Amino acid sequence: MSAIRRREAQVSFVGAGPGDPELLTIRALQRLQSARVVLHDALVPREILGLVPPDVRLISVGKRAGRHSMPQDRINTLLVRLARRGHRLVRLKGGDPAIFGRLAEEVSALKEAGVSYEVVPGITAASAAAAATGISLTLRGKARRVQFVTGHAEDGSDFDPVASGLCDPHVTSAIYMARKAAPKIQAGLLSAGWSGEAQALIVGNAGRADEVQIRTRLDALSRSLAALPRETAVILLLGAAIRGETRERAKPLNVPTAVHCPFENMTVPGRSRVKIP
């Protein structure tokens, strides 16, 4: 493992979280505010890019599922080149860089080039979806595991809900990029013996102002997902933790709430000085 020295790292991989600026970590905000160049994914919303000081160079490197405006090789090369120029570099990725963020490819390129890096974790979409809906992804005795699965197969292969472990009754599954896989998930779980009445929870744009929550039955899953606009980022939650909530009614649309700059009114109390004892 390469030593990862925080403040000295030439490149900071920073998790942007689900898109709400208040759900950035404090360290992520610090890195954005002290960068010289920020390379960001297309999925990072402008509310977060707006936190970067105006004199900082912002470079979008695209990266939506199935639509890469810049190939991975070029991103790697660009990272190395800018780091060698001595720029303080932030590589900003949606959610958590370590979860469906293709971190490994870029880290590998930096290591080969001898460029130091650090990783600043972010709130992943499944955590944001759980928080938004108020559910726990784990339940004592009922859901002792939680798994994050991608519904988007890079190699074009079909999504297999059974092989992906979705059928285990003791697991909560959060499926990222669930849209294309939804018909397979619905058919696969029904033929594996799940009831058509099994509950599923769809969270679109989790943690953003335009968040959408849809509770649906398994037999209506594809239809419910198809009703969402194409550009909505979708997390699908399945399992005992969801079924435990069945007394309650579907809530099709969350009323958008205003997002304010989070730290303008923040006070630093006298006790906030942090020391290692």
Place this chain on the structure above:
Amino acid sequence: MSAIRRREAQVSFVGAGPGDPELLTIRALQRLQSARVVLHDALVPREILGLVPPDVRLISVGKRAGRHSMPQDRINTLLVRLARRGHRLVRLKGGDPAIFGRLAEEVSALKEAGVSYEVVPGITAASAAAAATGISLTLRGKARRVQFVTGHAEDGSDFDPVASGLCDPHVTSAIYMARKAAPKIQAGLLSAGWSGEAQALIVGNAGRADEVQIRTRLDALSRSLAALPRETAVILLLGAAIRGETRERAKPLNVPTAVHCPFENMTVPGRSRVKIP
């Protein structure tokens, strides 16, 4: 699903993250600074409790694995009672409240009592461990799933690594509270055909100043874990994402780095005003 109105919620469940104050979300910090009462788990370190203004009442409700200083029923009752008194209440939990945080029990009590709540997500220990070691929990084509599993069985039952899905070659597993389960994991994976040379990564106190990283072989897993102090919170990482790093050497101890209060020098640039277009 109950409507969760942010600023109006009587109780805020707040994720404290892995323990480093800089890994709190901005919203978590806001909630801590505007609370009247904070009920916190024993695992939340004093660096984070130190961010709460001095006039705020701090109540420790214990909760370490196997050692509850306050039974769950009493915590529930206390939450409801304090909320009804009109206190702005924060229920501070280590990591992410929705992942091994026993959120459901407390939410259920609040719902029954008609008390409104919100959940502020936190960085879960597995994300912190991944960031600290620089690995990606998912790998294109190799690790399309990541799962978080608890090694601590509430009902005293034995941990079964096969039933817990640890053997799937395409999954990355992060085992929380792995200490007691380590001998079972080692024996179970070896008898399931894993090589004794398979790599495992142990991260103790991930994201804290006293963080420890140990890379070990599967056949030395129990011994490596047993060498850690009993009070170290342990995350164990297993799977293809870990094996992909085998060229590198073990790094037994991370040099502690100083943690500074993160927002004292934070500037709010002109562009940081966040508006929903």
